[in-house]
Amino acid sequence: MATVTDVKVRTGRRSELGLLGLAVGLAVLARGLVDYHADFLELDELAIYAAGWTAVALLIHLAIRRWAPFADPVLVPAVLGLNGIGLAMIRRMDFAYAARGRDTDFGEVQIAWTLLGVALAMLVILLLRDYRLLRRFTYTAGVLGLIGLLLPLVPGLGTEINGARIWISVFGRSLQPAEFAKIAFVIFFAGFLVTNRDTLALAGPKVLGMRFPRPRDMGPLALVWVAAMLVQIYERDLGTSLLLFGIFVAMLYVATERLSWVIVGLGMFATGAVLAGALFSHVASRYTAWLHALDAEVYRSGTSEQLVRGLFGMASGGLFGTGLGEGRPDLVPYAESDFIVASIGEELGLTGLMAILTLYVIIVQRAMRTAIGTRHGFGKLLAAGLGFAIALQVFIVVGGVTRVIPLTGLTTPFLAYGGSSMLANWIVIGLLLRLSDQARRPEEVTP
Amino acid sequence: MNEPVRRLSVVVLAMFLTLMVAASYIQVIAAGDLNADARNVRTLYREYGTFRGPIVVDGESVVWSSPVDDPYNYQRTYSDGPLYAAATGYYSTVFGRTGIEQTENDLLSGTADSLFWTRLSDLVSGETQRGASVELTLDAEVQQAAASALGDDAGAVVALDPRTGEVLAMVTSPTYDPAVLANHSSSEVNAAYQELLAQEDGPLVNRAIAGDLYPPGSTFKLIVAAAALEAGYDADSELYAPDELDLPSTSNTISNYGGKSCAANERQTLAESLEISCNTSFANLGMQLGWSLVESKAAEFGWGEQLSIPLAVTPSVLPDDPDGAQTAMASLGQFDDRATPLQMAMVAAGIANDGVLMRPYLVDSVRDANLRLVEDFEPEQLSEPMTRADANELTDMMVTVVESGTGTAARISGVEVAGKTGTAETGTDARPHAWFVGFAPADDPVVAVAVLVENGGTTDGEVTGGRVAAPIAKAVMEAAIAAGGDS
Numbered sequence: 001m002a003t004v005t006d007v008k009v010r011t012g013r014r015s016e017l018g019l020l021g022l023a024v025g026l027a028v029l030a031r032g033l034v035d036y037h038a039d040f041l042e043l044d045e046l047a048i049y050a051a052g053w054t055a056v057a058l059l060i061h062l063a064i065r066r067w068a069p070f071a072d073p074v075l076v077p078a079v080l081g082l083n084g085i086g087l088a089m090i091r092r093m094d095f096a097y098a099a100r101g102r103d104t105d106f107g108e109v110q111i112a113w114t115l116l117g118v119a120l121a122m123l124v125i126l127l128l129r130d131y132r133l134l135r136r137f138t139y140t141a142g143v144l145g146l147i148g149l150l151l152p153l154v155p156g157l158g159t160e161i162n163g164a165r166i167w168i169s170v171f172g173r174s175l176q177p178a179e180f181a182k183i184a185f186v187i188f189f190a191g192f193l194v195t196n197r198d199t200l201a202l203a204g205p206k207v208l209g210m211r212f213p214r215p216r217d218m219g220p221l222a223l224v225w226v227a228a229m230l231v232q233i234y235e236r237d238l239g240t241s242l243l244l245f246g247i248f249v250a251m252l253y254v255a256t257e258r259l260s261w262v263i264v265g266l267g268m269f270a271t272g273a274v275l276a277g278a279l280f281s282h283v284a285s286r287y288t289a290w291l292h293a294l295d296a297e298v299y300r301s302g303t304s305e306q307l308v309r310g311l312f313g314m315a316s317g318g319l320f321g322t323g324l325g326e327g328r329p330d331l332v333p334y335a336e337s338d339f340i341v342a343s344i345g346e347e348l349g350l351t352g353l354m355a356i357l358t359l360y361v362i363i364v365q366r367a368m369r370t371a372i373g374t375r376h377g378f379g380k381l382l383a384a385g386l387g388f389a390i391a392l393q394v395f396i397v398v399g400g401v402t403r404v405i406p407l408t409g410l411t412t413p414f415l416a417y418g419g420s421s422m423l424a425n426w427i428v429i430g431l432l433l434r435l436s437d438q439a440r441r442p443e444e445v446t447p
Numbered sequence: 448m449n450e451p452v453r454r455l456s457v458v459v460l461a462m463f464l465t466l467m468v469a470a471s472y473i474q475v476i477a478a479g480d481l482n483a484d485a486r487n488v489r490t491l492y493r494e495y496g497t498f499r500g501p502i503v504v505d506g507e508s509v510v511w512s513s514p515v516d517d518p519y520n521y522q523r524t525y526s527d528g529p530l531y532a533a534a535t536g537y538y539s540t541v542f543g544r545t546g547i548e549q550t551e552n553d554l555l556s557g558t559a560d561s562l563f564w565t566r567l568s569d570l571v572s573g574e575t576q577r578g579a580s581v582e583l584t585l586d587a588e589v590q591q592a593a594a595s596a597l598g599d600d601a602g603a604v605v606a607l608d609p610r611t612g613e614v615l616a617m618v619t620s621p622t623y624d625p626a627v628l629a630n631h632s633s634s635e636v637n638a639a640y641q642e643l644l645a646q647e648d649g650p651l652v653n654r655a656i657a658g659d660l661y662p663p664g665s666t667f668k669l670i671v672a673a674a675a676l677e678a679g680y681d682a683d684s685e686l687y688a689p690d691e692l693d694l695p696s697t698s699n700t701i702s703n704y705g706g707k708s709c710a711a712n713e714r715q716t717l718a719e720s721l722e723i724s725c726n727t728s729f730a731n732l733g734m735q736l737g738w739s740l741v742e743s744k745a746a747e748f749g750w751g752e753q754l755s756i757p758l759a760v761t762p763s764v765l766p767d768d769p770d771g772a773q774t775a776m777a778s779l780g781q782f783d784d785r786a787t788p789l790q791m792a793m794v795a796a797g798i799a800n801d802g803v804l805m806r807p808y809l810v811d812s813v814r815d816a817n818l819r820l821v822e823d824f825e826p827e828q829l830s831e832p833m834t835r836a837d838a839n840e841l842t843d844m845m846v847t848v849v850e851s852g853t854g855t856a857a858r859i860s861g862v863e864v865a866g867k868t869g870t871a872e873t874g875t876d877a878r879p880h881a882w883f884v885g886f887a888p889a890d891d892p893v894v895a896v897a898v899l900v901e902n903g904g905t906t907d908g909e910v911t912g913g914r915v916a917a918p919i920a921k922a923v924m925e926a927a928i929a930a931g932g933d934s
Binding site: 099250253254255257294299308311312313314315316317318319328331345349350353354357360361364365368371372377380381384387388391392394395398399402403404 | 448449450451452453455456458459460462463465466467469470471472473474475477478481482484486487488489490492493516517
């Protein structure tokens, strides 16, 4: 088994600069369109915005040149492109709400979160000079992740919004600790699996021509399964539960190369989900809202109303969309956060939505490429885990909005309004920059 | 560990592909159904949010959409809402549309098939969809004169151009202001609508074409006279005109208005009978002609016809297979005879136009937002109820009605007016309905009119068509003649 693949020594920093220019152009153009359609276009204000974006892009470029010179050149531009469209869309929602007499400053706040996120990502590549350091904190990360996951259940600290108990309030702001716990768990899984992969890969009984793991090695999987089920039932958050469990199963597969783990894992999750649906009415009502969304009875009860309104919005967008600022995304509740994908589908059309999804594919594929290029098992697991975390999160959110799976409360990375998600996902990008920097660094300069 | 990572990235691709398929399904394949879903308020907003074409009278917009800063983008605005409400109808975000706003909706909103090329060129030039303007046949001055003359009385006035069938005036009273229903505040619209519904005199009812049908009274004698002319009678044919006419198979009798006698020797010509509106002679004439002849003559004048002008017109009705006594009553426009004011205007128009009845219509032409003519409505013959000779003979008889008979209040100096009055018993203790139908100038008519005043309106004293309705008809005909009769 080859764990090292030769990578061409080309830093790609110049290509990155060009791509960053594209991303900045996209962000500025999108905002300009939004302002124009809201009759709010002031060119000097837009110029300041453009200058700000350019400065941020240049600073990122310089920081990467200095602290991670071999980092993947496509990651940050792709993320900035998504981020810029997200900012424009959120600002557009501010205008829409203002027209209906509701004063919001989502756009401004989100800019602050974006800047903070970028700063955190740069801080990661500044402070974390070698990702292998993280392996020392395997179990610390596991404990931190568990704490983060369970924090919303602490009385007085956790708050329930829209029936899901996944927020905590800190300094008057709502935070979703699960977003950060996600990173901690990926680090924990990577450290744990790289140590135990040989044991877990041991052959067990053979069923239907496929070798299954030994039952005595099932412990870790069972533990994560229990945690995921608890999240689903007590925090009423199918999304985080599915995300957490999915990441673990994927990383388990990468570590052991055994498909049987995936089958066992998926089987356990499906069983759990069906059981939860049978036992708990709030889980069951989510399933009903998903399967029978357009049913008059279900719609009238309100459980599927948001989903269906999102569908109406996307349908009205059609192939090419109504145009940025010309649709009615404000008719969908939480159009700036949970349903920003529906807003994009409405105003930028199927074309725009496809472009957004493609940007995610690019980001995730760069993470996978990094995993292949990384020399150490821990790094491979970490990169693949982080990449898959982004992919699965997008799948869960967009799948929920497009009725592929039941609707959940996760946010779309880099697009949706919300601080926790923005910060956590920029940290993920920081880690991927560090990982790809080390993966692409020529042998002779490896420290 | 590279192989599973590669496989994992294939799984990731498959996941994204699933999302793309799902999005395509929603935004392309299922989009039609979702957009048509009644719960989709977006469709409503889009419909109300596009520029809607104006409704035009005499080259001036009387209803138009002006841009506003609210979710609907445009506000329907009225120059003289109550005056034209009967034709335009209302356009409400809460209660939908009525009138021309409803029947011509696809043209006004710009979605009509005939506007395909307009939409295409708008698409190419980057314009958003804009509705077409609908020009009505109404004449602003005639409409205004009719509304003023009718005043606060409950009733209706319809004026037609007998040569073409164009509706020159359509007034119903009481009316309402469509602006209060076009308001974008649903609570205010609701309150206004409930208030209109609560009014007993029914301001939302279009009495001219779609209200309760009214007994036409003596104006129906025109139909009997037309049938008689066709059956070989002429103006000088002598009729039996007793003071009291016994009704067959009953102990009831018919007498004349106010118990007067029609003629000293119980004999009277057809012309004289019409002039003074003798009841006994026409009741007897109806029985002699037979109901089927009268009924078929009425049908030729439009009774029972499902007209859409394009507003839907309630068909006027006649009794089905009446016995002798009922035929006698029905010949006087009583019993089960019912008509709309438009129907009676059509009777006048058919006689006026040398016996050729033109199909009445309210929409003159349609132009797209670039003022290109999209539709232009041509006059169309509906039927030919009388020969030219019969029509002219009946016209002469109607002229004497106005000159020296019951309709003298409709006389216009310098113009020969043809007309017929009607005073229709309502069968209750209420006062009778006052009618006048007529046209002018008698030799070359430019306007045919029907006036109905419910229960004689607010006038004191005796209610007759000649006293209450004829002056209103006179005002309308004067306005039409002054307008040049050139439409």
